[in-house]
Amino acid sequence: MKVAVLSRNPELYSxxxxxxxxxxxxxxxxxIDHLKCDLVIESEGPAIYYNREKINDIDAVIPRIGASVTFYxxxxxxxxEMMGVFSTSYSQAIVRSRDxxxxxxxxxxxxxxMPKTAFTNYxxxxxxxxxxxxxxPVIIKLLEGTQGLGVVLAETRKAAQSVIEAFHGLKARIIVQEFIxxxxxxxxxxxxxxxxxVGAMKRTGVEGEFRSNLHRGGSAELVKxxxxxxxAAIKAANSLGLAVAGVDMLQSSRGPLILEVNSSPGLEGIEKATNIxxxxxxxxxxEANQPKKRGVKSKLRTS
Incomplete structure (x- = not known):
């Protein structure tokens, strides 16, 4: 079987x-660098060219699509998918998770x-x-933010109003969430x-930092x-149609609360923390989901 990892950087750990x-x-x-693929759409059927050569021998793909290039x-x-190649993540599921x-x-x-969340149109x-x-206190998040960027903790009403006004003044779309x-x-x-x-870790932010992201200097440890x-994690992944997902969750006094579901979760932190x-x-x-015959259109989820 020939499997392609769709990634822009061959040096990334994942x-x-x-x-x-x-x-x-x-x-x-x-x-395969997905940004260097040419897509040809015609009556004879869909085709992909990479480095000027037509791709016709891939059995499965593993999408590692960055948030900044979600559309392409x-x-x-x-x-x-239209070529009948098996993908570990449906394209529409990736789109859903990114919004x-x-x-x-x-x-x-x-x-x-989940934490109580509010959204408004400026x-x-x-x-x-x-x-x-x-x-x-409240958490204010940019809808397009990733890896903890564009996330602000406002501890007072005045601070929260100032941050919301600033984001709205920039026409940036945000959500406001309760602070747990x-x-x-x-x-x-x-x-x-x-x-x-298949694995789970607990991430903790550095002292004085409310964000636990490893990219922000947080630490990780194995958790039961x-x-x-x-x-809740399995149901969250299934709800978005993701067969491979990283589910982020808070432990609260009222039980687990889902923060978000990542369609391209990194492997480095969790493999090192869990040894899995x-x-x-x-x-x-x-392997358990052998690709369909080429030329047969896959049934894409559209909800």
Whole structure:
């Protein structure tokens, strides 16, 4: 089997580990920079050209699509799907997960617990927006932010109003969420593959930092999940249609609360914290879902 990792950087830990896992299981692994793919759409059927050569021998793809190139990256994944190539993540599922507001609406509709969240269309009623989530302190997030960037903790009403006014003045779309004090600058990253939890870690921010992201200097450790936490993580991934997902969750006094679901979760932090070969679990998932015959259109999820 020939498996392509769609990645812009062959030196990334996640990319290298996936190639290692593919080859360790006796398959052929290749790296394709999705931004260098040309998509040809015609009556004879969809085609992809890479480095001026037509791709016609790929059995499965593992999308590693960065948030800044979601539009073109998912177009490439969709083209592979239309060619009958198996993908570990549906293109539409990636799109859903990247839209923070839409994904939260889907998770809420599925009955999943989450911090109380408010959104408005540049309303000047900052006070009401803050009250909707229970008052200060509040978390203010850019809808397009990643890796903890564009996330602000406003500890007073005045500070929250000033931050909201500033973002709205820049025409930046934001959500406002309640602050879960008892989480103590920690969250859980739970890795789900094919409807099963295959690894979990607890991330804690550095002293004085409310964000727990490892990119912001946070630390990670192995954690044992409760049944509720496992169940919520699996349900969250399934609700967004993601077979491979990193589910971020807070531990609160009222139980687990879903923060977001990542469609291209990094492997480095969780593999080092848990000593679990997550990359191998992803390749086993591909093996269990052999690609369909080429030329047969896959049924894409469109909700």
């Amino acid at each position: 990319t290298k580990r996936l190639i290692e896992a593919i080859e360790a299981r006796g398959h052929t692994g290749v790296i 990256g998912t177009a490439v994944v969709r083209q592979f 923070k507001l839409r994904s939260l609406q889907i998770l809420s509709g599925a009955g999943l617990p 309303s000047k009623e900052e006070k009401s927006l803050i009250d909707h989530v229970g008052g200060p 004090k008892e989480a103590k600058a920690s969250d859980l990253r739970i890795f789900v593959v094919d409807g099963k939890v 999940l409760s049944r509720k936490e496992k169940s 070969d997550i990359a191998d679990e992803i390749i086993k998932f591909i």
